Amino acid sequence: MAQYFLEQARVADFVAHLLASNTVYAPHRKGSRSYAFAKADDPAAVVLDYPRTLSSVKKFFLPPREVLLNFDLTLDAASVPPVEPGNAVFLGVHSYDLAAVRRLDFNFTTGNPERNYLARRDGARFIGVSYVPDKFHFAGSVGIDPYDMTGCDMFLTKHADGWIVDIPTGEGSELAAGFKLEAHDEPKPPRAHFTQHVFVPQARLGKVMEASYDHPVWNETADACLGCGTCNLVCPTCYCFNVQENVDIACTSGQRERSWDGCMLRGFTEVAGGEFFREKVAARQRHRVYRKFKYISDVTGQPWCVGCGRCTASCTAKISIVEIVNRLIRDSERDESILT
Amino acid sequence: MEQQIQQFGAGPRELYLPEMAVITEVRRLTELETLYTVELPGGRDLGHKPGQFVEVSLYGIGEAPFSISSSPTRRGSFELGIRRVGMLTDVLAGYAPGRKIGIRGPFGNGIDVSKFTGKDVLIIAGGIGLVPMRSLINYVLDRRDEFGRLIICYGSRSDSELLFPDELAAWEKDPRTEYHVTVDRGTEAWTGRTGVITTLLPGLALDLPNTVACICGPPVMYRFVVMALRGRGLPDQNVYMSLERRMKCGVGKCGHCQINNTYVCQDGPVYNLPDIAKLREAL
Amino acid sequence: MAKPRVAIFDFTGCEGCELSQLNFEDQLLDILAQVDIVEWREAMDDKADEYDIAFVEGALSTPDCIKRIHDIRRRTKVLVALGACAVDGGVNAIKNLHPIEEVRATVYGQDQYLFPTLPALPLSAVVKVDYNVRGCPMTQAEFLRVFTSLVMGKQFEEPDLAVCVECKLNENECVYERGMICLGPVTRAGCNSHCTNFGQYCIGCRGLVSEPNLKGMNEVLTSHGLAVDEAWKRLQLYNAYRLQGVRA
Ligand SMILES: Cc1cc2nc3c(=O)[nH]c(=O)nc-3n(C[C@H](O)[C@H](O)[C@H](O)COP(=O)(O)OP(=O)(O)OC[C@H]3O[C@@H](n4cnc5c(N)ncnc54)[C@H](O)[C@@H]3O)c2cc1C
Ligand code: SF4
Ligand code: SF4
Ligand code: FES
Numbered sequence: 001m002a003q004y005f006l007e008q009a010r011v012a013d014f015v016a017h018l019l020a021s022n023t024v025y026a027p028h029r030k031g032s033r034s035y036a037f038a039k040a041d042d043p044a045a046v047v048l049d050y051p052r053t054l055s056s057v058k059k060f061f062l063p064p065r066e067v068l069l070n071f072d073l074t075l076d077a078a079s080v081p082p083v084e085p086g087n088a089v090f091l092g093v094h095s096y097d098l099a100a101v102r103r104l105d106f107n108f109t110t111g112n113p114e115r116n117y118l119a120r121r122d123g124a125r126f127i128g129v130s131y132v133p134d135k136f137h138f139a140g141s142v143g144i145d146p147y148d149m150t151g152c153d154m155f156l157t158k159h160a161d162g163w164i165v166d167i168p169t170g171e172g173s174e175l176a177a178g179f180k181l182e183a184h185d186e187p188k189p190p191r192a193h194f195t196q197h198v199f200v201p202q203a204r205l206g207k208v209m210e211a212s213y214d215h216p217v218w219n220e221t222a223d224a225c226l227g228c229g230t231c232n233l234v235c236p237t238c239y240c241f242n243v244q245e246n247v248d249i250a251c252t253s254g255q256r257e258r259s260w261d262g263c264m265l266r267g268f269t270e271v272a273g274g275e276f277f278r279e280k281v282a283a284r285q286r287h288r289v290y291r292k293f294k295y296i297s298d299v300t301g302q303p304w305c306v307g308c309g310r311c312t313a314s315c316t317a318k319i320s321i322v323e324i325v326n327r328l329i330r331d332s333e334r335d336e337s338i339l340t
Numbered sequence: 341m342e343q344q345i346q347q348f349g350a351g352p353r354e355l356y357l358p359e360m361a362v363i364t365e366v367r368r369l370t371e372l373e374t375l376y377t378v379e380l381p382g383g384r385d386l387g388h389k390p391g392q393f394v395e396v397s398l399y400g401i402g403e404a405p406f407s408i409s410s411s412p413t414r415r416g417s418f419e420l421g422i423r424r425v426g427m428l429t430d431v432l433a434g435y436a437p438g439r440k441i442g443i444r445g446p447f448g449n450g451i452d453v454s455k456f457t458g459k460d461v462l463i464i465a466g467g468i469g470l471v472p473m474r475s476l477i478n479y480v481l482d483r484r485d486e487f488g489r490l491i492i493c494y495g496s497r498s499d500s501e502l503l504f505p506d507e508l509a510a511w512e513k514d515p516r517t518e519y520h521v522t523v524d525r526g527t528e529a530w531t532g533r534t535g536v537i538t539t540l541l542p543g544l545a546l547d548l549p550n551t552v553a554c555i556c557g558p559p560v561m562y563r564f565v566v567m568a569l570r571g572r573g574l575p576d577q578n579v580y581m582s583l584e585r586r587m588k589c590g591v592g593k594c595g596h597c598q599i600n601n602t603y604v605c606q607d608g609p610v611y612n613l614p615d616i617a618k619l620r621e622a623l
Numbered sequence: 624m625a626k627p628r629v630a631i632f633d634f635t636g637c638e639g640c641e642l643s644q645l646n647f648e649d650q651l652l653d654i655l656a657q658v659d660i661v662e663w664r665e666a667m668d669d670k671a672d673e674y675d676i677a678f679v680e681g682a683l684s685t686p687d688c689i690k691r692i693h694d695i696r697r698r699t700k701v702l703v704a705l706g707a708c709a710v711d712g713g714v715n716a717i718k719n720l721h722p723i724e725e726v727r728a729t730v731y732g733q734d735q736y737l738f739p740t741l742p743a744l745p746l747s748a749v750v751k752v753d754y755n756v757r758g759c760p761m762t763q764a765e766f767l768r769v770f771t772s773l774v775m776g777k778q779f780e781e782p783d784l785a786v787c788v789e790c791k792l793n794e795n796e797c798v799y800e801r802g803m804i805c806l807g808p809v810t811r812a813g814c815n816s817h818c819t820n821f822g823q824y825c826i827g828c829r830g831l832v833s834e835p836n837l838k839g840m841n842e843v844l845t846s847h848g849l850a851v852d853e854a855w856k857r858l859q860l861y862n863a864y865r866l867q868g869v870r871a
Contacts, residue, residue, distance in 0.1 A: 030794070030796055031795070031796025031800065031801070031822075032796065032800065032801050033796070033800055033801075034796040034800065036794055054794050054795075054796065055791075055794050059794070064791075064792040064793075064794070065792060068356045069356060069357065069399075071399035071400065072399075073399055073400050076360065076399065076440045077360070078357065078358065078397075078399055078442065079357075080354055080356070080357050107593075108593070110592075111591070111592040111606055112355055112591040112592055112593070114355055114591075114593060115353075115354060115355065116356075213620060223836075223838070223839065224836075224839050224842065225836065225839060226785070226808040226809060226835075226836050226839050226840060226843070227785070227832075227834070227836060228785040228787040228788070228807070228808040228809075229784060229785060229787060229788050229791075230787045230788075230791055230797075230808075233787075233788060233791035233792065234791060239593070239595070240594055240595030240596065241588065241589075241593070241594050241595070242588060242594070242596075243402075243403065243588045243589070243594070244402075245399075245400055245401060245402050246768075247400045247771040247772075247775060248771070249650055249653040249654060249657075249767055249770070249771060250653055250656075250657070251400070251657065251771055251774050251775055254399070254400050256356075256399075256403070258588075258594075259792060260791075260792060261594070261595070261596075262788070263595065263598075265784045265785075265788070266783060266784075266832075266833065266834060267783050267784060268596065269586070269596075277585070277599075277621055278621065281836070283621075287598075290600075290601075294601070295598075295600065295601035296601075298601065299601075314797060316787075316797070316799055316805075316808050316843050317808075317839055317842070317843055318846075400775055400777075401775070401777050426778065427777050427778040427780065428777075430777070430778065431775075431776060431777055434776075
């Protein structure tokens with residue numbers, strides 16, 4: 001496949017080229033040392049070289065808050081608000097975040113396909129970028145290479161003073177059409193190494209988890225865990241939501257709204273009579289980890305964790321999912337029978 | 341999983357928009373429970389199976405899941421038996437015939453009645469668990485010859501809380517229905533049996549391999565009833581139970597109803613015992 | 624349907640929560656249109672015998688307060704506590720950490736015996752409170768949620784999750800990233816993470832979530848450089864009453 005080269009100095013021109021005929025979402029600086037995807041407007045403000053964004057591109061397909069229904073209380077009638085169609089270009093997406101989108105696709109197309117998600121997802125084109133793993137990334141351990149182009153229409157690999165450009169799809173060619181790119185035929189530079197690793201592949205993790213239901217790590221983690229739900233809310237593959245009713249002051253109309261929820265939150269598991277069936281933080285920690293490495297994974301064969309490192313990087317209590325999983329692996333390895 | 345359904349944007353059905361139905365009849369069952377008869381536009385059938393549920397919407401108040409209490413063999417409308425416990429059910433308790441409510445569903449797997457054909461059906465219902473079981477009971481009664489014996493064991497906290505008294509009386513009289521009832525604490529007027537529901541089980545004559553049991557009741561009940569049935573030698577694969585979890589969407593999306601690896605709103609609420617016996621969060 | 628009869632009272636607080644002081648702008652008219660205000664010291668002289676809803680601001684801190692709150696409870700169907708002082712005792716309760724005689728001497732000097740004072744109490748320590756509107760000053764959006772619930776005749780479900788949740792929904796950069804110390808992880812959401820949206824840290828004015836991990840929170844605070852006592856004082860600022868006798 002032909003490769004091209006985009007000098008860093010021309011990145012803003014390339015963004016301007018895309019903006020001429022597309023809505024573009026791309027990483028921007030946020031706060032003092034963070035990044036977030038936002039609608040590109042000023043090409044110079046787009047940042048392609050970044051460790052991770054606060055939220056992933058998930059927020060464009062499953063918004064943090066979303067009105068499901070508008071209702072009129074005087075008429076007892078409800079209507080579904082129009083979903084603004086997708087059709088955007090997502091520039092500067094890391095391979096693990098795209099892998100996460102594929103997992104969300106699975107969740108929102110299996111069983112009952114969801115129109116809201118699918119309409120927003122429709123027509124999305126992705127321009128991936130490579131990244132240099134920092135002290136939190138471990139995507140390599142869950143089988144997602146930093147150069148993985150799956151799902152990308154264009155892919156930019158960092159090299160010297162610019163980016164090596166791959167254009168694997170027709171949509172990609174359309175995006176690039178009219179923008180002059182030099183041909184480039186040197187091989188890509190070797191990928192930077194990950195410093196964080198999960199010790200065994202998913203194929204063996206199911207059994208590790210199976211053997212770890214009563215492992216002391218859950219209680220020990222719970223001692224430090226604040227139950228704040230941050231780890232769920234920043235996760236690019238978490239999709240659980242809560243639904244609540246908002247009513248205007250005149251009490252004549254309102255909205256039914258959903259918002260991201262998290263299984264680490266105490267209220268999430270409340271059942272009849274004010275009982276909680278995952279009352280203990282320890283049980284919720286186990287559920288969170290099992291949701292990433294066991295429950296759906298047993299069915300699909302894939303980890304539902306994409307190794308982005310967000311939950312660990314943003315935990316105020318410094319709880320590391322990699323450390324939890326590796327400890328389970330180490331302890332279950334002592335019991336040879338599990339892993340052979 | 342990699343070969344995704346790439347049909348984005350193609351218009352799947354609206355998952356979250358309720359259909360407006362009208363309450364045609366309101367029957368107070370006890371101080372806390374009320375039976376609502378609900379009619380969809382044009383008297384259309386809901387098309388449910390026993391054991392399924394609907395999401396009921398009151399705009400501005402919220403939405404909650406309720407089992408369908410009527411049998412699909414009774415056409416033109418359906419019934420919901422609702423206990424007053426909180427925000428939505430409190431408001432609903434003030435509703436009179438003619439009021440509109442939003443309905444989504446039917447949802448959940450329901451009971452695959454074809455598996456019960458020719459078998460003896462043993463129903464074990466505790467408290468409000470009779471509401472969903474009533475759908476199955478009436479189904480069996482309406483197609484009586486397709487099934488073997490119909491044995492109903494019903495436990496209630498007190499005789500003042502017994503639901504559907506006229507139906508209970510009819511079952512008691514019906515020679516083809518074996519009806520057993522017990523209450524935890526009887527009032528002075530109670531002449532029947534006192535004790536928890538498990539006390540009904542040892543005395544039953546059961547044709548074991550040919551019997552299927554269906555259990556529904558408060559969470560604490562399941563473990564003890566399962567123990568008692570195992571004690572009677574009923575194989576686990578003959579036991580079905582309906583589980584309840586908090587639900588926000590009813591369509592397998594919100595994650596609230598998950599028990600270990602299963603979504604109650606999708607794979608349940610009716611489970612075959614061997615499928616959940618190993619789920620640590622289930623019973 | 625008859626309009627609910629509403630009464631508004633205040634006890635010990637800075638009066639920052641008073642409805643009249645709030646920046647409701649034109650919403651205030653919509654609010655007033657839906658209820659009959661039958662008693663409100665700030666705005667009218669009338670006194671009523673009974674009300675459907677009583678909104679009460681401020682903490683209880685004198686024997687007279689206790690008498691009055693019992694009286695209000697008897698007259699009202701629903702009692703709503705407005706603001707951190709009424710809900711949790713608020714900053715007032717910090718005085719409870721010191722012997723009451725010392726507090727009186729410091730505050731009133733020679734006149735101390737003219738002013739009977741008690742440890743500051745949230746309303747719920749004395750009477751049944753139906754709903755809370757938390758915050759210092761109270762969170763306006765929550766007031767409107769409680770208000771519309773009451774008008775619609777439904778119960779109000781108080782949020783029981785951390786400010787971090789709203790902070791994440793708003794995709795804020797965590798202020799710990801900027802070296803600040805934040806009580807968001809154990810503080811009850813409902814303010815839409817108002818302070819962190821503006822780059823400020825959360826001081827916990829909405830009180831604690833129902834089951835806070837205080838030990839864990841203290842570890843976070845001390846690992847970010849607070850001395851053990853400092854960390855505890857931070858937590859106590861708005862939670863002094865609730866944390867009496869508790870030490871993580
Ligand atoms: C599949 C299924 C079938 C059900 N069938 C019936 C039925 O036939 N009749 C009936 O009366 N109830 C039924 N329920 C329970 C019913 O959904 C709850 O009672 C209802 O949601 C309470 O709503 P609320 O707004 O009035 O109470 P809330 O104010 O929301 O809560 C009041 C209390 O009820 C508990 N609760 C809330 N929602 C649920 C829930 N979904 N499941 C269990 N507990 C809950 C809360 O923990 C709290 O203790 C069923 C639940 C499920 C999941
Ligand atoms: S982010 Fe950390 S402290 Fe918060 S719930 Fe997750 S593991 Fe617990
Ligand atoms: S800034 Fe405060 S509220 Fe926001 S995530 Fe960080 S700790 Fe939580
Ligand atoms: S109720 Fe939402 S997933 Fe089951």
